[in-house]
Amino acid sequence: MERRDFLKVSAVGAAGLMLPAALAKAAAPAPAAARNKKQSANDKVTLGFIGLGQQVLMLLDLFLPMEDVRVVAGCDVYDIKRDRFVRIVREYYQGKGEKKVKVDVYEDYQDILARPDIDAVVIAVPDHQHAVISIAACKAGKDIFLEKPMTLTIYEGQQVVKAVRKYNRIVQVGSMQRSSNEFIHAANVVREGELGTIRKIRAYVGRDATNPDNPAPVPYNLPRMEVPAGLNWDKWLGPLPTSFYYNADLNPVSSYEKREPFWARWRFFKGCGGGNTTDWGAHMFDFVQWAIGKDRSGPVEIIPPGYSFYEHLTYKYDNGIIVSEEPCTTRGQGVEIYGDDGWIKVSRGRFSASDKRLEMTGPITDNNVSYYANDKHYRAFIDAVKSRIDPNVPVEVGHSSCTMCNLGNIAIELGRPVVWNPIVEKFMHDPEASKLLHYDYRPGYSLEV
Numbered sequence: 001m002e003r004r005d006f007l008k009v010s011a012v013g014a015a016g017l018m019l020p021a022a023l024a025k026a027a028a029p030a031p032a033a034a035r036n037k038k039q040s041a042n043d044k045v046t047l048g049f050i051g052l053g054q055q056v057l058m059l060l061d062l063f064l065p066m067e068d069v070r071v072v073a074g075c076d077v078y079d080i081k082r083d084r085f086v087r088i089v090r091e092y093y094q095g096k097g098e099k100k101v102k103v104d105v106y107e108d109y110q111d112i113l114a115r116p117d118i119d120a121v122v123i124a125v126p127d128h129q130h131a132v133i134s135i136a137a138c139k140a141g142k143d144i145f146l147e148k149p150m151t152l153t154i155y156e157g158q159q160v161v162k163a164v165r166k167y168n169r170i171v172q173v174g175s176m177q178r179s180s181n182e183f184i185h186a187a188n189v190v191r192e193g194e195l196g197t198i199r200k201i202r203a204y205v206g207r208d209a210t211n212p213d214n215p216a217p218v219p220y221n222l223p224r225m226e227v228p229a230g231l232n233w234d235k236w237l238g239p240l241p242t243s244f245y246y247n248a249d250l251n252p253v254s255s256y257e258k259r260e261p262f263w264a265r266w267r268f269f270k271g272c273g274g275g276n277t278t279d280w281g282a283h284m285f286d287f288v289q290w291a292i293g294k295d296r297s298g299p300v301e302i303i304p305p306g307y308s309f310y311e312h313l314t315y316k317y318d319n320g321i322i323v324s325e326e327p328c329t330t331r332g333q334g335v336e337i338y339g340d341d342g343w344i345k346v347s348r349g350r351f352s353a354s355d356k357r358l359e360m361t362g363p364i365t366d367n368n369v370s371y372y373a374n375d376k377h378y379r380a381f382i383d384a385v386k387s388r389i390d391p392n393v394p395v396e397v398g399h400s401s402c403t404m405c406n407l408g409n410i411a412i413e414l415g416r417p418v419v420w421n422p423i424v425e426k427f428m429h430d431p432e433a434s435k436l437l438h439y440d441y442r443p444g445y446s447l448e449v
Helices: 003-027 053-062 078-096 111-112 127-139 155-166 181-191 233-237 275-279 282-289 376-387 395-414 431-437
Strands: 044-050 067-076 102-107 120-123 143-146 171-173 199-205 301-304 313-316 322-325 336-338 344-347 350-353 418-423
Touching: 003 322, 044 053, 044 111, 053 067, 053 078, 053 120, 053 376, 067 078, 067 155, 067 376, 078 102, 111 127, 120 127, 127 155, 143 376, 155 395, 171 376, 171 395, 181 282, 181 336, 181 350, 199 282, 199 431, 275 282, 275 395, 282 322, 282 336, 282 395, 301 395, 313 395, 313 431, 395 418, 395 431
Parallel strands: 044 067, 044 120, 067 102, 120 143, 143 171, 199 322
Antiparallel strands: 199 336, 301 313, 301 418, 313 322, 336 344, 344 350
């Protein structure tokens, strides 16, 4: 991509940030509550948390200290997680000198959405529930911090975008690398044309022991186990069919005092997760789209690993850029971008370049500090709730990044290339691939906007 093309894309992209929100505001129904109005800097944003697992324990560490945020409620289908949430929130506010701390917990997320005193919700449930809960939250007038990947299927993402704009909500998707110094710098280097014409990109999303050959999920094959007391498995399933029986790997037995013994592994099985393609792709593929100016767009051809002479999952863009999902020389998951005038390599806490003119001048994210200790991405959400201006990963961007991830899994599932039109978001003359845009929910669940 030539420098002049980057500048054109950047200009169009900047205008595009304003247009969808403005159009949606004109078309949306009249706001029903003061939550649709700008808040003053001194107003507190009241938060409810939906899903209280390991991810939320880290998110609480970031949201609780914000002076203009008040955590008032949580929801989970597992009673131990609800009790743990109450203890953590109470202990925090009591440590600040409050004698009486009121924090409510629920088993059903609709109880949180029904509360008029809650401004926004943090949705950190497994991927298969993201869309249903997000649409319900939009209808209830809540702003949303939505964990990545945005949705389980491409069609779900399309419906969530419609709901967010119809009901004029603020959404921040949790691809937090967009708020990290090394990735911001790397994106700027590429977008400003410092590498010249981009030829090749390597983006590595990692592997799980379940599927060491490629990043896609595998069929669910864990042994059936007895559902632990206090866990409402039917509510955990949500729209999924009941053929997904309980196994502790999907929802680890929790402790009131400690974190779960391991990260839940639902993400690595077809039907409830997208494997590393979506789990880490929502970070690394997201960065690729951002850097090359393809936010709100996407690739046009996706080729699975092992097809013809393609060793790795490969994405082709209409400007000639090729992205290959393969190991990099960076530490762990990361991205390498090669152009006619140089190269850069970026991963969490690390950045390197072909020459000094491309190096970072500001601080890099501290390797010795938890990546989740950086609160800029979450601060951006609270600021957006107050200003009513989209944050740095609004719903359309989260959707296009998630779509890129899901397209990779669809090509792998079919074992052949697929051709995608990112403008109309459809496969070209491919009914077999089109069937994989979504799956049938069980009765009682829908995506009606």
